[in-house]
Amino acid sequence: MMKRLLLILMTVAGVLTAQADDYPYLTFETSDGTVQSVSTTSLKLEISGDKLLVNDGAQSFTLTDLKKMYFSTNDATGIDENVNVNAQHSTLDAQLWFTIDGRMLSGKPTKKGIYINNGRKVIIK
Amino acid sequence: MKKIATLMAAVLVTMTAAAQTLSIQTGQVTWLFPANQAGEMTWTDGETLTVMNKTFSVSDITAMTVDQTQVTDGTVGVSYDGTTANVTVAGNVAQYLTVETSGAHVSIVQSEDLAEEITYTLAGTSTDGGFYMEGSYKATIELNGLTLTNQSATYSGAAIHIQDGKRIKVKPSQAPPTRWLMPPRALKRAASTSRDMPSLPRRVR
Numbered sequence: 001m002m003k004r005l006l007l008i009l010m011t012v013a014g015v016l017t018a019q020a021d022d023y024p025y026l027t028f029e030t031s032d033g034t035v036q037s038v039s040t041t042s043l044k045l046e047i048s049g050d051k052l053l054v055n056d057g058a059q060s061f062t063l064t065d066l067k068k069m070y071f072s073t074n075d076a077t078g079i080d081e082n083v084n085v086n087a088q089h090s091t092l093d094a095q096l097w098f099t100i101d102g103r104m105l106s107g108k109p110t111k112k113g114i115y116i117n118n119g120r121k122v123i124i125k
Numbered sequence: 126m127k128k129i130a131t132l133m134a135a136v137l138v139t140m141t142a143a144a145q146t147l148s149i150q151t152g153q154v155t156w157l158f159p160a161n162q163a164g165e166m167t168w169t170d171g172e173t174l175t176v177m178n179k180t181f182s183v184s185d186i187t188a189m190t191v192d193q194t195q196v197t198d199g200t201v202g203v204s205y206d207g208t209t210a211n212v213t214v215a216g217n218v219a220q221y222l223t224v225e226t227s228g229a230h231v232s233i234v235q236s237e238d239l240a241e242e243i244t245y246t247l248a249g250t251s252t253d254g255g256f257y258m259e260g261s262y263k264a265t266i267e268l269n270g271l272t273l274t275n276q277s278a279t280y281s282g283a284a285i286h287i288q289d290g291k292r293i294k295v296k297p298s299q300a301p302p303t304r305w306l307m308p309p310r311a312l313k314r315a316a317s318t319s320r321d322m323p324s325l326p327r328r329v330r
Contacts, residue, residue, distance in 0.1 A: 002126040022145040023160050026191060040145065040160075045189035050171065063171030063183060071145070071160045 023071035030065040037075045146196050147216075149174075149181060150188040153209065153226040156181075157196040158216035179219035199241055203231050203256060205249035205273060218243055229253060230279035235260030235289075247271045247285070257281045263291040269298045 025037040038054050046053045052061045097105040098116040109115055115122050145160035158176050167175045174181045201222070202213040210229045214222060221239040225232040229251040235243070239262045247256055248269040255273070257280040258264065266287070275284040287293050 006126065040191045043191035047183055047186055063168065066168035066171070068165050068167050070165045071147075071163060 023073055025072045025075055026069060027072045027076045028061055028069045029067050030061070031067045032065070035076045036061075037072060037077050040071070144193065144196065146192060146194040147176070148188075148190050148192065148194055149176065149186060151181060151185045152187060154212045154214065154224045156214050156216060156219050157194055158219070159196050160191070162216060177216050177219060179216070199243050201233065201243055201245045203245065203247045203249075205229050205247070205251040205254050205271070207251060208253070210249075210251065210254055225280070227279050230255045230257075230275075230277075232257045232280040233259070235262060235264075237261055247273070253277055255279060255281055255284055255286070257283075257286045257288070259288040261290060263293065264289060265294040265296060267296045267298065 253276040
Protein backbone atom coordinates (compact mmCIF):
# COMPACT_ATOMS: atom_id res chain seq x y z
CA MET A 1 0.00 0.00 0.00
CA MET A 2 2.76 2.42 1.02
CA LYS A 3 4.82 1.42 -2.04
CA ARG A 4 1.85 2.18 -4.33
CA LEU A 5 1.31 5.53 -2.63
CA LEU A 6 4.97 6.38 -3.02
CA LEU A 7 4.86 5.43 -6.72
CA ILE A 8 1.81 7.64 -7.27
CA LEU A 9 3.44 10.54 -5.44
CA MET A 10 6.61 10.20 -7.51
CA THR A 11 4.59 10.15 -10.74
CA VAL A 12 2.66 13.26 -9.74
CA ALA A 13 5.92 14.94 -8.72
CA GLY A 14 7.33 14.18 -12.16
CA VAL A 15 4.31 15.64 -13.92
CA LEU A 16 4.32 18.73 -11.73
CA THR A 17 8.02 19.22 -12.36
CA ALA A 18 7.33 19.34 -16.07
CA GLN A 19 4.47 21.77 -15.55
CA ALA A 20 6.46 23.95 -13.18
CA ASP A 21 9.27 24.58 -15.68
CA ASP A 22 9.54 28.28 -16.37
CA TYR A 23 9.61 29.74 -19.85
CA PRO A 24 12.94 31.53 -20.30
CA TYR A 25 11.58 33.94 -22.94
CA LEU A 26 8.66 36.21 -23.69
CA THR A 27 8.49 36.58 -27.48
CA PHE A 28 6.98 39.58 -29.22
CA GLU A 29 5.75 39.57 -32.79
CA THR A 30 5.12 42.77 -34.73
CA SER A 31 2.79 43.39 -37.64
CA ASP A 32 5.67 43.25 -40.17
CA GLY A 33 6.55 39.72 -39.04
CA THR A 34 9.57 40.64 -36.95
CA VAL A 35 10.04 38.44 -33.92
CA GLN A 36 12.00 39.37 -30.82
CA SER A 37 12.42 37.50 -27.56
CA VAL A 38 13.28 38.95 -24.17
CA SER A 39 14.42 37.08 -21.08
CA THR A 40 11.69 36.54 -18.48
CA THR A 41 14.12 36.81 -15.55
CA SER A 42 12.78 39.65 -13.37
CA LEU A 43 10.92 40.96 -16.40
CA LYS A 44 9.16 44.28 -16.02
CA LEU A 45 7.00 45.84 -18.74
CA GLU A 46 5.73 49.40 -18.66
CA ILE A 47 3.54 51.39 -21.00
CA SER A 48 4.84 54.90 -21.60
CA GLY A 49 3.10 57.00 -24.19
CA ASP A 50 3.01 54.99 -27.39
CA LYS A 51 5.77 52.61 -26.29
CA LEU A 52 6.00 49.34 -24.40
CA LEU A 53 9.20 49.57 -22.36
CA VAL A 54 11.02 46.43 -21.30
CA ASN A 55 13.03 46.54 -18.06
CA ASP A 56 13.04 50.32 -17.62
CA GLY A 57 13.63 51.05 -21.28
CA ALA A 58 16.46 48.59 -22.00
CA GLN A 59 14.30 47.61 -24.98
CA SER A 60 11.11 49.07 -26.36
CA PHE A 61 8.35 48.39 -28.85
CA THR A 62 5.93 50.78 -30.49
CA LEU A 63 2.49 49.71 -29.31
CA THR A 64 0.83 50.08 -32.70
CA ASP A 65 3.46 47.73 -34.20
CA LEU A 66 2.78 44.93 -31.73
CA LYS A 67 0.64 42.01 -32.91
CA LYS A 68 1.06 39.37 -30.21
CA MET A 69 3.29 38.01 -27.49
CA TYR A 70 3.74 34.56 -25.97
CA PHE A 71 5.94 32.68 -23.56
CA SER A 72 8.51 30.53 -25.33
CA THR A 73 11.28 28.08 -24.59
CA ASN A 74 13.46 29.33 -27.45
CA ASP A 75 14.92 32.72 -28.37
CA ALA A 76 13.00 33.38 -31.57
CA THR A 77 14.69 36.72 -32.32
CA GLY A 78 15.28 37.14 -36.04
CA ILE A 79 13.03 34.33 -37.23
CA ASP A 80 10.72 35.56 -39.99
CA GLU A 81 7.25 34.33 -39.07
CA ASN A 82 6.01 35.21 -42.56
CA VAL A 83 7.74 32.21 -44.13
CA ASN A 84 5.15 30.10 -45.96
CA VAL A 85 6.16 26.54 -45.20
CA ASN A 86 3.52 25.00 -47.47
CA ALA A 87 4.77 27.04 -50.45
CA GLN A 88 8.29 25.74 -49.80
CA HIS A 89 7.06 22.15 -49.75
CA SER A 90 5.22 22.61 -53.08
CA THR A 91 8.36 24.00 -54.73
CA LEU A 92 10.40 21.06 -53.45
CA ASP A 93 7.86 18.46 -54.64
CA ALA A 94 7.88 19.94 -58.14
CA GLN A 95 11.66 19.47 -58.41
CA LEU A 96 11.66 15.78 -57.47
CA TRP A 97 11.19 13.04 -60.06
CA PHE A 98 10.64 9.36 -59.27
CA THR A 99 10.41 6.23 -61.38
CA ILE A 100 7.17 4.30 -61.31
CA ASP A 101 8.73 1.83 -58.85
CA GLY A 102 9.62 4.63 -56.44
CA ARG A 103 13.33 5.33 -57.14
CA MET A 104 14.24 9.02 -56.88
CA LEU A 105 15.99 10.50 -59.91
CA SER A 106 18.58 13.26 -59.91
CA GLY A 107 16.45 15.53 -62.08
CA LYS A 108 13.90 15.63 -64.84
CA PRO A 109 14.36 12.45 -66.88
CA THR A 110 15.06 12.57 -70.60
CA LYS A 111 14.19 8.95 -71.43
CA LYS A 112 10.71 8.01 -72.53
CA GLY A 113 8.56 6.48 -69.85
CA ILE A 114 6.12 7.00 -67.01
CA TYR A 115 7.41 8.94 -64.02
CA ILE A 116 6.04 10.49 -60.83
CA ASN A 117 6.41 14.26 -60.31
CA ASN A 118 4.64 16.52 -57.82
CA GLY A 119 2.33 13.70 -56.82
CA ARG A 120 1.19 12.98 -60.34
CA LYS A 121 2.03 10.47 -63.07
CA VAL A 122 3.82 12.11 -65.99
CA ILE A 123 4.38 10.47 -69.38
CA ILE A 124 7.56 11.55 -71.19
CA LYS A 125 7.38 10.74 -74.88
CA MET B 126 8.38 4.31 4.14
CA LYS B 127 5.80 6.52 5.88
CA LYS B 128 8.46 9.19 6.36
CA ILE B 129 9.34 9.09 2.67
CA ALA B 130 5.68 9.42 1.68
CA THR B 131 5.24 12.36 4.06
CA LEU B 132 8.33 14.03 2.65
CA MET B 133 7.12 13.51 -0.91
CA ALA B 134 3.74 15.02 -0.03
CA ALA B 135 5.47 18.04 1.50
CA VAL B 136 7.60 18.47 -1.63
CA LEU B 137 4.49 18.30 -3.80
CA VAL B 138 2.80 21.04 -1.78
CA THR B 139 5.87 23.22 -2.24
CA MET B 140 6.03 22.52 -5.97
CA THR B 141 2.44 23.51 -6.59
CA ALA B 142 2.92 26.77 -4.71
CA ALA B 143 5.13 28.69 -7.16
CA ALA B 144 4.87 29.00 -10.93
CA GLN B 145 5.78 31.58 -13.52
CA THR B 146 3.06 34.22 -13.71
CA LEU B 147 2.32 37.28 -15.82
CA SER B 148 0.87 39.91 -13.49
CA ILE B 149 -1.07 42.76 -15.08
CA GLN B 150 -1.98 45.61 -12.77
CA THR B 151 -4.86 47.98 -13.44
CA GLY B 152 -5.06 50.39 -10.53
CA GLN B 153 -5.91 48.44 -7.37
CA VAL B 154 -6.53 45.19 -9.24
CA THR B 155 -3.83 42.66 -10.17
CA TRP B 156 -4.72 40.01 -12.74
CA LEU B 157 -2.58 36.88 -12.46
CA PHE B 158 -2.06 34.76 -15.58
CA PRO B 159 0.02 31.56 -15.21
CA ALA B 160 2.58 31.40 -18.01
CA ASN B 161 1.59 27.83 -18.86
CA GLN B 162 -2.04 28.95 -19.46
CA ALA B 163 -1.48 32.36 -21.10
CA GLY B 164 -0.97 31.12 -24.68
CA GLU B 165 -0.96 33.81 -27.36
CA MET B 166 -1.62 37.29 -26.01
CA THR B 167 -2.94 39.71 -28.59
CA TRP B 168 -2.18 43.40 -29.01
CA THR B 169 -4.71 45.32 -31.10
CA ASP B 170 -3.99 48.69 -32.72
CA GLY B 171 -1.89 49.73 -29.77
CA GLU B 172 -5.09 50.14 -27.76
CA THR B 173 -5.88 46.79 -26.17
CA LEU B 174 -4.17 43.68 -24.86
CA THR B 175 -6.10 40.42 -24.62
CA VAL B 176 -4.89 37.62 -22.35
CA MET B 177 -6.94 34.46 -21.81
CA ASN B 178 -9.98 36.25 -23.30
CA LYS B 179 -9.69 39.14 -20.86
CA THR B 180 -9.24 42.41 -22.75
CA PHE B 181 -7.46 45.34 -21.15
CA SER B 182 -7.32 48.88 -22.38
CA VAL B 183 -3.69 49.84 -22.67
CA SER B 184 -4.47 53.09 -20.90
CA ASP B 185 -5.69 51.15 -17.82
CA ILE B 186 -2.53 49.07 -17.42
CA THR B 187 -0.24 50.48 -14.73
CA ALA B 188 2.33 47.68 -14.58
CA MET B 189 3.16 44.24 -15.98
CA THR B 190 5.68 41.83 -14.50
CA VAL B 191 6.73 38.22 -14.89
CA ASP B 192 7.52 36.57 -11.58
CA GLN B 193 6.74 33.58 -9.36
CA THR B 194 3.51 34.89 -7.86
CA GLN B 195 1.32 32.07 -6.64
CA VAL B 196 -1.98 31.68 -8.48
CA THR B 197 -4.76 29.31 -7.56
CA ASP B 198 -7.37 28.85 -10.27
CA GLY B 199 -10.85 30.13 -9.45
CA THR B 200 -9.83 32.53 -6.70
CA VAL B 201 -10.14 36.23 -5.97
CA GLY B 202 -8.36 37.85 -3.04
CA VAL B 203 -9.37 41.16 -1.48
CA SER B 204 -6.97 42.66 1.03
CA TYR B 205 -8.17 45.68 2.99
CA ASP B 206 -5.62 48.10 4.37
CA GLY B 207 -7.17 51.20 5.90
CA THR B 208 -8.42 53.45 3.14
CA THR B 209 -7.57 51.12 0.27
CA ALA B 210 -8.19 47.59 -0.92
CA ASN B 211 -6.10 45.49 -3.28
CA VAL B 212 -7.71 42.82 -5.39
CA THR B 213 -6.03 39.84 -7.05
CA VAL B 214 -7.84 37.79 -9.69
CA ALA B 215 -6.81 34.38 -11.03
CA GLY B 216 -6.37 34.41 -14.79
CA ASN B 217 -8.74 31.56 -15.54
CA VAL B 218 -11.75 33.54 -14.24
CA ALA B 219 -10.56 37.02 -15.23
CA GLN B 220 -12.71 37.19 -18.38
CA TYR B 221 -15.86 36.62 -16.33
CA LEU B 222 -15.36 39.38 -13.77
CA THR B 223 -15.82 43.15 -13.83
CA VAL B 224 -14.00 44.64 -10.87
CA GLU B 225 -14.36 48.20 -9.66
CA THR B 226 -12.69 49.80 -6.69
CA SER B 227 -13.06 53.09 -4.88
CA GLY B 228 -10.74 53.44 -1.92
CA ALA B 229 -11.50 50.43 0.28
CA HIS B 230 -14.79 49.68 -1.47
CA VAL B 231 -14.81 46.80 -3.94
CA SER B 232 -17.48 45.77 -6.41
CA ILE B 233 -17.26 42.53 -8.39
CA VAL B 234 -19.83 41.56 -10.96
CA GLN B 235 -19.76 37.99 -12.30
CA SER B 236 -20.71 37.43 -15.91
CA GLU B 237 -23.66 35.17 -16.63
CA ASP B 238 -21.26 33.06 -18.70
CA LEU B 239 -19.34 32.07 -15.56
CA ALA B 240 -19.69 28.33 -15.01
CA GLU B 241 -17.34 27.62 -12.18
CA GLU B 242 -17.37 28.46 -8.51
CA ILE B 243 -15.09 31.28 -7.40
CA THR B 244 -13.67 31.53 -3.89
CA TYR B 245 -13.43 35.11 -2.66
CA THR B 246 -11.01 35.53 0.25
CA LEU B 247 -11.47 38.74 2.22
CA ALA B 248 -8.76 39.83 4.66
CA GLY B 249 -7.36 42.89 6.41
CA THR B 250 -8.86 45.89 8.12
CA SER B 251 -10.73 48.99 7.07
CA THR B 252 -12.93 51.42 8.96
CA ASP B 253 -14.70 52.47 5.77
CA GLY B 254 -14.79 49.72 3.20
CA GLY B 255 -17.10 47.23 1.63
CA PHE B 256 -17.40 44.16 -0.55
CA TYR B 257 -20.22 43.92 -3.10
CA MET B 258 -20.59 40.86 -5.29
CA GLU B 259 -23.25 40.30 -7.90
CA GLY B 260 -23.68 37.13 -9.89
CA SER B 261 -25.79 34.16 -10.82
CA TYR B 262 -23.42 31.29 -9.97
CA LYS B 263 -22.62 29.81 -6.59
CA ALA B 264 -19.62 31.15 -4.75
CA THR B 265 -17.61 30.80 -1.55
CA ILE B 266 -16.70 33.73 0.65
CA GLU B 267 -13.75 33.09 2.96
CA LEU B 268 -13.29 35.55 5.79
CA ASN B 269 -9.64 35.52 6.77
CA GLY B 270 -9.23 37.66 9.88
CA LEU B 271 -11.34 40.43 8.35
CA THR B 272 -12.30 43.59 10.26
CA LEU B 273 -14.54 45.69 8.07
CA THR B 274 -16.75 48.69 8.80
CA ASN B 275 -18.76 50.48 6.12
CA GLN B 276 -19.43 54.16 6.71
CA SER B 277 -20.37 55.17 3.19
CA ALA B 278 -22.67 53.66 0.57
CA THR B 279 -20.24 53.52 -2.33
CA TYR B 280 -21.42 50.31 -3.96
CA SER B 281 -23.62 49.31 -1.05
CA GLY B 282 -24.25 50.41 2.51
CA ALA B 283 -23.43 46.96 3.86
CA ALA B 284 -19.92 45.84 4.74
CA ILE B 285 -20.57 42.66 2.75
CA HIS B 286 -23.38 42.55 0.21
CA ILE B 287 -23.91 39.47 -1.95
CA GLN B 288 -26.50 39.75 -4.73
CA ASP B 289 -26.65 36.16 -5.97
CA GLY B 290 -29.55 33.72 -6.04
CA LYS B 291 -27.38 30.62 -5.86
CA ARG B 292 -25.64 28.89 -2.95
CA ILE B 293 -23.19 31.13 -1.14
CA LYS B 294 -20.89 29.39 1.31
CA VAL B 295 -19.44 31.66 4.00
CA LYS B 296 -16.35 30.33 5.74
CA PRO B 297 -15.00 32.26 8.69
CA SER B 298 -11.34 31.53 9.39
CA GLN B 299 -10.03 29.97 12.56
CA ALA B 300 -7.53 32.71 13.33
CA PRO B 301 -8.25 36.24 14.61
CA PRO B 302 -12.05 36.64 14.83
CA THR B 303 -13.68 38.23 11.81
CA ARG B 304 -15.71 41.36 12.51
CA TRP B 305 -17.91 43.28 10.17
CA LEU B 306 -19.85 46.35 11.15
CA MET B 307 -22.34 48.48 9.31
CA PRO B 308 -24.43 51.53 10.24
CA PRO B 309 -27.87 50.54 11.56
CA ARG B 310 -29.62 52.10 8.58
CA ALA B 311 -27.60 50.14 6.05
CA LEU B 312 -28.61 46.48 6.50
CA LYS B 313 -28.91 44.92 3.06
CA ARG B 314 -30.15 41.51 2.04
CA ALA B 315 -29.76 39.79 -1.28
CA ALA B 316 -32.80 40.11 -3.55
CA SER B 317 -33.25 36.34 -3.46
CA THR B 318 -31.42 34.65 -0.67
CA SER B 319 -30.05 31.16 -0.60
CA ARG B 320 -31.09 28.84 2.21
CA ASP B 321 -27.44 28.48 3.23
CA MET B 322 -26.75 32.20 3.41
CA PRO B 323 -26.58 33.41 6.98
CA SER B 324 -28.58 36.50 7.85
CA LEU B 325 -26.23 39.37 8.58
CA PRO B 326 -26.66 41.05 11.95
CA ARG B 327 -26.97 44.79 12.02
CA ARG B 328 -23.99 45.14 14.31
CA VAL B 329 -21.50 42.46 15.15
CA ARG B 330 -18.59 42.81 17.51
